[in-house]
Amino acid sequence: MTTVAAHQEGKALSPPNPASRQINTMGWGLIAPAMLVLLTMSIGPAIYLLLFSLHSEDLLGSSTTFVGLQNYWQVLANPEVWWDASATVLYVALSVSIEFALGLMFALLLNRKMLESNLLAALFILPLGVAPVVSALVFRELLNPVYGWVDYYLQSLGLMGDPVDWLSDPFTAWVSIIALDVWQWTPFVALILLAGLQGIPKEPAEAALVDGAGPVRVFWHVTLPLLRPFIAIALVLRSIEAFKTFANIYVLTSGGPGTSTTVITLDMYRIALQDFNVGAASALGICFLMALSVFMSALLRLLGRNTDILEN
Amino acid sequence: MSDKTEKRLISRRSILKSGVATVGLLSASAIIGRPYIARADVAKPDKLTMLYATVEADSDAVKTLLPQFKSDNGIDIVMDTMPYNALQQKVFAELASKSSYYDIVIVDAPWMPAIIDNIAPITDMMLDSTLTSSDFEVTDFIPKAFFDTAVYQPGAAAVHWPNEGDVDPKGIKGAGFEVYGLPIQANALTMSYRKDLFEDAANKSAFQAKYNKPLAVPDTWDDFVDVAKFFTNPGKRIWGTTLMAGAGDYSTDDFKTMLATFGGDGHMINDKFEPVFAGPEGVAALTFYADLINKHKVTPPGTTSATWDTVATEFETGLAAMSMNYHTETLNDSVKGSMDYAMVPKKVQYGPHFGAMMLSVNGFSKNKEWAYRAIQWLTGKAAQSAMLPLQLHPTRRSAYALADKDPIYAQKFGSFYTVLGKSLENAVGRPRLKNYSDVDRTIWVAVNNAARGAAKPEEALKDAAAKVKVQLAQAGYTK
Numbered sequence: 001m002t003t004v005a006a007h008q009e010g011k012a013l014s015p016p017n018p019a020s021r022q023i024n025t026m027g028w029g030l031i032a033p034a035m036l037v038l039l040t041m042s043i044g045p046a047i048y049l050l051l052f053s054l055h056s057e058d059l060l061g062s063s064t065t066f067v068g069l070q071n072y073w074q075v076l077a078n079p080e081v082w083w084d085a086s087a088t089v090l091y092v093a094l095s096v097s098i099e100f101a102l103g104l105m106f107a108l109l110l111n112r113k114m115l116e117s118n119l120l121a122a123l124f125i126l127p128l129g130v131a132p133v134v135s136a137l138v139f140r141e142l143l144n145p146v147y148g149w150v151d152y153y154l155q156s157l158g159l160m161g162d163p164v165d166w167l168s169d170p171f172t173a174w175v176s177i178i179a180l181d182v183w184q185w186t187p188f189v190a191l192i193l194l195a196g197l198q199g200i201p202k203e204p205a206e207a208a209l210v211d212g213a214g215p216v217r218v219f220w221h222v223t224l225p226l227l228r229p230f231i232a233i234a235l236v237l238r239s240i241e242a243f244k245t246f247a248n249i250y251v252l253t254s255g256g257p258g259t260s261t262t263v264i265t266l267d268m269y270r271i272a273l274q275d276f277n278v279g280a281a282s283a284l285g286i287c288f289l290m291a292l293s294v295f296m297s298a299l300l301r302l303l304g305r306n307t308d309i310l311e312n
Numbered sequence: 313m314s315d316k317t318e319k320r321l322i323s324r325r326s327i328l329k330s331g332v333a334t335v336g337l338l339s340a341s342a343i344i345g346r347p348y349i350a351r352a353d354v355a356k357p358d359k360l361t362m363l364y365a366t367v368e369a370d371s372d373a374v375k376t377l378l379p380q381f382k383s384d385n386g387i388d389i390v391m392d393t394m395p396y397n398a399l400q401q402k403v404f405a406e407l408a409s410k411s412s413y414y415d416i417v418i419v420d421a422p423w424m425p426a427i428i429d430n431i432a433p434i435t436d437m438m439l440d441s442t443l444t445s446s447d448f449e450v451t452d453f454i455p456k457a458f459f460d461t462a463v464y465q466p467g468a469a470a471v472h473w474p475n476e477g478d479v480d481p482k483g484i485k486g487a488g489f490e491v492y493g494l495p496i497q498a499n500a501l502t503m504s505y506r507k508d509l510f511e512d513a514a515n516k517s518a519f520q521a522k523y524n525k526p527l528a529v530p531d532t533w534d535d536f537v538d539v540a541k542f543f544t545n546p547g548k549r550i551w552g553t554t555l556m557a558g559a560g561d562y563s564t565d566d567f568k569t570m571l572a573t574f575g576g577d578g579h580m581i582n583d584k585f586e587p588v589f590a591g592p593e594g595v596a597a598l599t600f601y602a603d604l605i606n607k608h609k610v611t612p613p614g615t616t617s618a619t620w621d622t623v624a625t626e627f628e629t630g631l632a633a634m635s636m637n638y639h640t641e642t643l644n645d646s647v648k649g650s651m652d653y654a655m656v657p658k659k660v661q662y663g664p665h666f667g668a669m670m671l672s673v674n675g676f677s678k679n680k681e682w683a684y685r686a687i688q689w690l691t692g693k694a695a696q697s698a699m700l701p702l703q704l705h706p707t708r709r710s711a712y713a714l715a716d717k718d719p720i721y722a723q724k725f726g727s728f729y730t731v732l733g734k735s736l737e738n739a740v741g742r743p744r745l746k747n748y749s750d751v752d753r754t755i756w757v758a759v760n761n762a763a764r765g766a767a768k769p770e771e772a773l774k775d776a777a778a779k780v781k782v783q784l785a786q787a788g789y790t791k
Contacts, residue, residue, distance in 0.1 A: 059408040060427050074786075144622065145613035146549075146631055167558075167617035168764050256559020257616060258761045273401055274749035276426060 046289070052282035059276055071283035080259065081267060081284065085291075088263040091174070092242040095181040099238060100231070102182065103189030110190070111197040121194070124187045132184070136251035139180045143167060170260035173253050177261060180248050185241070189234045196230025197223070232303045236296060243292055264288055357679045359388040360686050362416040362671075363403060366393040369418055369497040369669045373702035377695055381686065389416075389686060396420075403427070412676040415683040419493055419672045421461045425469040425746045432673040433466070433490035437684045438481040448688055451478040452708045454733070457498040460741035461668040461707075465489050470744045470789065471583050493670030494691040495707035499638040500666035500735040501569050502728070503656045505529055506633045508649040509543060518542075529654045533573065533600060536634075536657045540610035543633035552610035553634040554623035555601065557763035562620055564756040565665040566636075568740065569656060570597035572663020578740030580755065585789040587780045589755065590773035597659075598769035602762045616764040640703060640728050652726040655735055666739030668707060705732060747787040754779045 056067045075081055106124065110117050127135070142148045145163035154160035166172045200223065208218045224231075246265040249255065255262035264284070272281030364371050371393040378389050392414075394402050403417050407430035419431065437443045438450065459473040463484055473489055481491055509515055510529060519527035523538050530536035540552025556562035564580075568589075572578025576593030588594075605611050612631055614622065620637060627635035630647035636656055643651055656664045671687035673680050689695060696706040697714050700721065706712060712733030715721040721729055745751055758776035761767040767775075784790050 060404065060430055146626060147629065163613045165614045165617060168614065173617075253617070254559045256757075256760055257764055258559065258757050258766060270749065270753065275747055276404060277747075 049282050049285055049289075052278055053286050055279050057278040059278060067279065071279040072287070074280050075284045075287065080262075081264070084259075084262045084264050084267050087261070088243065088265075091178065091181075091245070091263060092239055095178045095185075096235060096238050096242055098178065098182050099186045099189045100235060102186045103234065104193055106186065106190040107193035107197055110194050121191070124190060126187075127184045128187055130184070132245075132247035133251055135184055136180060136248045139176065140167070140252055143176055167253055168257050170257055173257060173261050177249055177252055180252060181242065181245065184248075185238060189238055192230055192234040192237075193227065196227045199230075200226045228303065232300065235303070236299060239299065240292065240296065243288075243295075357387060357415075357682055359390050360415045360679060360683055361413060362389055362391045362418075362686075363399075363406065363414045364391050364393045364418045365399050365669060366395045368396045368399075368499070370699070370702060370704045373699035373704040374496075374690065376702060377690065377698060380698075381689055385685070385689070387682065387686070407431075407674070407676075410676050412674065412678050414674050415677040415679045416671055416687055417674050418496070418669050420669050421667060421744075422742050422748045424464060424492065425744050425748070428464055428466070428469045428492065430675045431492045432675045432677070432680050433492055434494075434673060434684050434687075435481050435485045435489075435491045437681065438491060439485070443681060443684060444688060445692070448692060449710075450481060452693060452710050453479050453495065454498065454707055454709055454736050455479055456739055456741075457495050457666070457668045457707045457736050460666075461495045461498075461670045462491050462493045463489050464492055464744075469746075470585070472579075472744065493672030494687050495668045495670045496687075496691050496696075497705050498666060498668035498707045498732075498736050499705055500732055500739045501565065501636050501638060501656050501664040502731050502735055503529075503654045504627060504635050504637065504641050504651055505654060506630075506643075506649050507652045507726075509633050515542075529652075530634075530657050531655070533657050533659050537604070537608055537610070540604070540634065541608055544608075544610045549631060551612045551626075551632050552608075553604070554618065554626050554632045554636070555604060555611050555615050555763075556618050556620060556623055556636075557601070557605060557611075557615050557760060558617045558619050558622070559760045560619055560756060561752055562618075562756075563759040563763070564752050567598060567601065567755065567759045568742075569636075569663060569665045570601050572665075572740045573597070573656070573658045573661060574600070575660040578663045578665070579743045581743040581745065581751065581780065581784070585784050587777040587784075590770075590777035594773050595770045598759065598762050598773060600659075601759070602765070602769055605763055606765050616760060639705075640725055653728045653731040655731055655738075662735070662738040663740045664735045664738065666736060666741060668741075700729070707736075709733070745784070745787065745789070747783055750783045750787075751780050754783065 053071050054066060054068060056063075056065045056071070058064060110121050110124070130138075142150050143166040145151050145165045150166070151160065151163040155163065164172060166176045204222050204226070205218050208222050213221070244265060245263065246269065249261055249263055250266060250269070253261045255266045268281050268284050268288070271277050271284060364374060371391065375391065378391065382388055399418070400420070400423060403419065403423065404427065406414055406417065407427050410430075417431075419427070424431070455476060455478060458479045459475075463473040465471045465488055473484070475483075475487075484491060510527060516527045519525075519539075519542050522542065525538075527539070527542070528535070530539045536553070542552070543550060544552040556566050568578045568580055571580065571589055571594050574593045574597040576591060576597065577588045580587065580589040582588050605615050612626055618626075623632075623635055624637055624639075624641060626632050627637075627643075628641055628647075629644050630649065635641070641651065643649055655662055671690060673683040673687065677683050691707065693708055693710050696704065696708045696711040700706065700711055700715055701724075703725070712729055715725075715729035715733075742748060743751070754776050758767070758772040762769040762772040781790070
């Protein structure tokens with residue numbers, strides 16, 4: 001702060017001195033590698049995507065023509081895309097909410113000083129190590145109503161009469177997809193929250209207990225507010241990943257039954273890599289990117305401003 | 313300006329235009345799709361590179377022949393293989409980047425409308441006796457497999473070869489069509505059945521008593537329903553048949569088989585770009601298909617989310633008495649039964665769905681002539697027959713004749729090759745559309761909706777036909 005103020009005062013009274021110019025050059029030099037990575041890995045491709053979205057691209061021919069916003073019109077005028085976008089939002093909201101609730105519960109359990117905690121935490125990470133395609137294939141077999149384990153054990157335990165064809169009905173297909181996502185990603189949320197819980201100072205909670213607050217009030221008024229930066233990280237990262245979910249749904253339901261579990265990423269895959277309509281797929285990608293940015297900004301606003309870790 | 317001067321100027325302009333056009337045409341033809349000009353002094357490469365399908369076109373069988381090719385021709389064929397889902401993207405990416413890396417690419421028929429301008433036509437090379445071996449016998453190819461997979465009209469890739477009869481490159485060329493590859497593997501829908509159950513004396517007498525006709529492998533859909541109902545016994549965990557009614561290409565393929573066997577046009581979209589799958593035959597076919605699942609209940613639970621793999625597992629583990637698929641199947645040891653194959657039944661005619669893959673010469677290859685020689689060798693009579701034991705699905709009649717004659721094949725694969733050969737002679741391919749994946753999806757959504765009772769067959773097909781019309785217009789086929 002002192003350096004900045006002094007620099008500003010110096011600027012008003014006299015020409016910039018070589019030292020401050022050196023600082024500027026040094027500053028730019030220090031951020032240059034990060035800027036370069038950002039430009040080549042994010043901004044460059046985004047501009048390229050934008051250019052694609054304004055053209056009718058014939059990848060296998062020689063004709064590429066500028067079509068303005070026609071690709072956007074084609075994509076946004078399609079009611080199926082809006083339906084799939086709604087399904088995507090609902091899927092993200094449900095799966096991330098369940099993962100957060102379960103993740104918080106597991107984090108609180110693992111945060112207790114127990115001998116088993118370390119072992120349980122290690123086992124807990126296992127689903128994260130399984131590739132989404134593999135876990136979806138395994139789930140698909142488990143859910144088979146004729147030879148899958150799920151129906152078999154539910155029937156054996158008397159919890160089910162006739163076998164349920166989980167993937168043939170829109171509701172149960174969504175239940176299956178969300179269950180897979182929850183199984184795979186709850187440990188991720190739990191680990192972030194566990195790290196947060198272990199970083200929270202104990203004094204405020206101890207003081208509240210001394211003042212007569214019960215465990216629920218301590219959790220609600222002390223632990224949870226202090227955990228908010230970690231909650232924000234977990235929710236933002238999970239939401240971004242959930243919006244991008246592809247392999248799980250592609251393998252498990254292929255967007256069916258009918259088109260009931262089709263999400264935006266499946267649309268993008270189909271338009272880009274099956275129809276090879278790169279212009280329309282790019283337009284959809286840009287719309288998706290913008291919607292995601294708006295959604296994430298809103299999510300961060302909702303979670304409050306004092307998410308120090310994010311802001312720093 | 314006098315008329316004479318004007319005429320001269322026009323004449324000069326015309327000459328200039330012609331010159332530019334000629335140079336343009338020559339440049340364009342130098343890049344792709346050029347008429348083949350025989351060159352005796354084409355340098356022989358040390359190796360050729362080939363992009364191939366891992367399982368769907370039996371890469372293991374092809375691999376066994378590559379040393380023989382090297383021994384005969386002194387050229388290595390370096391083969392890269394990819395699973396089908398990734399293969400299409402790889403082939404398209406190679407061609408889009410105008411890469412000459414692969415001399416030979418495997419091409420599935422539905423891709424051709426999109427990539428036809430990037431694949432070298434080989435008709436002229438086929439007609440060149442210095443390049444085509446005298447024992448190549450192009451007439452030995454199963455005509456349907458050859459025409460549907462490899463013959464296209466440049467500039468109008470959606471049009472099917474209109475004639476029947478044996479393959480004749482000269483006639484193809486004369487009619488304004490070109491050959492774009494040589495079919496190497498042909499998959500058609502065949503029916504597998506539990507031979508032990510059909511031959512069981514108790515089953516025979518029970519069936520005779522119940523239906524007043526002998527128990528036999530069904531040849532018509534009417535008989536199929538009776539047999540499927542007879543064998544269905546959920547309490548004993550066995551069902552009459554499997555179907556692939558899940559959300560995917562497989563259910564479109566199931567439906568188009570039904571449509572063709574019920575007397576409709578199994579291509580679903582005709583060459584005038586009219587959806588022809590929602591007529592009375594289509595409605596009857598889809599109604600019958602949905603009835604097998606919902607009314608007769610002769611399929612295992614999970615049929616409306618079943619895929620190729622699911623139904624194979626169901627049949628191989630003894631859960632179904634009959635099944636339909638595109639490859640040989642093997643019963644698990646625990647089943648303790650025997651099996652064989654038959655044609656997919658008919659209503660008024662046979663019409664199993666089929667799809668063949670061909671070996672094509674990359675339009676950007678620097679070794680086109682040698683690539684052509686290689687694909688000719690790999691799809692020749694000797695090679696196709698040699699790959700039979702490794703379960704290649706040949707595209708030549710001679711290979712099927714060999715499988716019929718040699719008891720080893722019957723012992724190992726039952727009637728599979730006989731049935732496959734006959735199925736290919738009666739099979740129906742797909743429509744030729746750049747946006748087939750879109751159209752395909754629209755149809756399988758309709759089939760899946762009808763199969764799980766979410767829509768009536770007639771409504772589902774009517775809705776799908778309306779959507780397909782829009783998709784065809786968006787792709788520029790219609791206004």
